[in-house]
Amino acid sequence: MVLRKPKEIEEIKKRLLEHYPQAHTELKYKNLYQLLVAVMLSAQCTDKRVNMITPTLFARYPDIHTLAHADIDEVKEIIKSCSFFNNKAKNLIKMAQMVEEKYGGKIPEDEKELVKLPGVGQKTAHVVMIEYFKKNLMAVDTHVFRVAHRLGLSDAKTPQATEKDLVEAFKTDLNAIHQAMVLFGRYICTAKNPKCDQCFLYDLCESEDKREIKK
DNA sequence: ATCCCGAGGG
DNA sequence: CCCTCTGGAT
Incomplete structure (x- = not known):
């Protein structure tokens, strides 16, 4: 189930795509x-x-x-x-x-x-x-799974069900969002010690893992 | 000790 | 749903 309002989802989407405009895999390949x-x-x-x-x-x-x-x-x-x-x-x-x-x-x-x-x-x-x-599909790996749950975009237990929630929430630009969520999860919303002080979604986050930022 | 772009089988 | 596979980085 998606636990977010449509407006919040649009805002998350907007910021993800703005922050990672040309995101793609970091795997090296030629064909x-x-x-x-x-x-x-x-x-x-x-x-x-x-x-x-x-x-x-x-x-x-x-x-x-x-x-x-x-x-x-x-x-x-x-x-x-x-x-x-x-x-x-x-x-x-x-x-x-x-x-x-x-x-x-x-x-x-x-x-x-x-x-x-x-x-x-x-x-x-x-x-x-x-x-x-460049197909409009979502793929749920360990990063996308964690990020989706922390952002309240899914409460599903399996990657497959999480994928369904994300497709339902975002509907379009799924491929670009996938790539952005992977990089976001890898470098900012990390499994251990998430870098909340660098997070561009901090104000929208309601995760239990969220850390207080000292200003 | 936990985590990393999971799949196959039970 | 569960389990196993299983090396390297932190």
């Missing part, structure tokens, strides 16, 4: 293949860590075909510094194999096909559609 792989690796792992891994990974496996025929232990070795490397290595290769077998080597360009790929869930599919295809 759809690289973006998909990078987002798959980013589960429970910082973007910074993913960006340390991907240059080696993409040099060794520059496309779907080479990844589909990769040795799993070699992939594990390259990506092991990011979490869940067993699952991720297995899923990366299976994903590439399915793209070759079912999609003729071409990564599908819509979310309903993307989520059929091993290791690609709702969040990953939406991030790819938002970042690469």
Whole structure:
């Protein structure tokens, strides 16, 4: 459920978009293949860590075909510094194999096909559609989930239900808002020790985590 | 100790 | 809904 008045929602939206006008992912990529792989690796792992891994990974496996025929232990070795490397290595290769077998080597360009790929869930599919295809979708990661709850934009327990609340609240510019909320959550509305003294939404915040600002 | 742009399975 | 996977930074 959304706990905010329409006027407040519009104000939050306005400030987010003003503060992060050209926001986009901090993952480094050169094409759809690289973006998909990078987002798959980013589960429970910082973007910074993913960006340390991907240059080696993409040099060794520059496309779907080479990844589909990769040795799993070699992939594990390259990506092991990011979490869940067993699952991720297995899923990366299976994903590439399915793209070759079912999609003729071409990564599908819509979310309903993307989520059929091993290791690609709702969040990953939406991030790819938002970042690469500029689709009007919301994706709820750990940052968006936390920010949405602190701002009273959702009280839902799951990312899926939170996404529904955010779509209902904002309706338009969802992709730009997603990107802005990620950066806002990463650098200002952080999980631990949120930087309330730097927050441009301070006056609108009713979170229990809100900190008093000494003036 | 908690958190990082989650997914799959039960 | 729950659980597991699981390294690195703080």
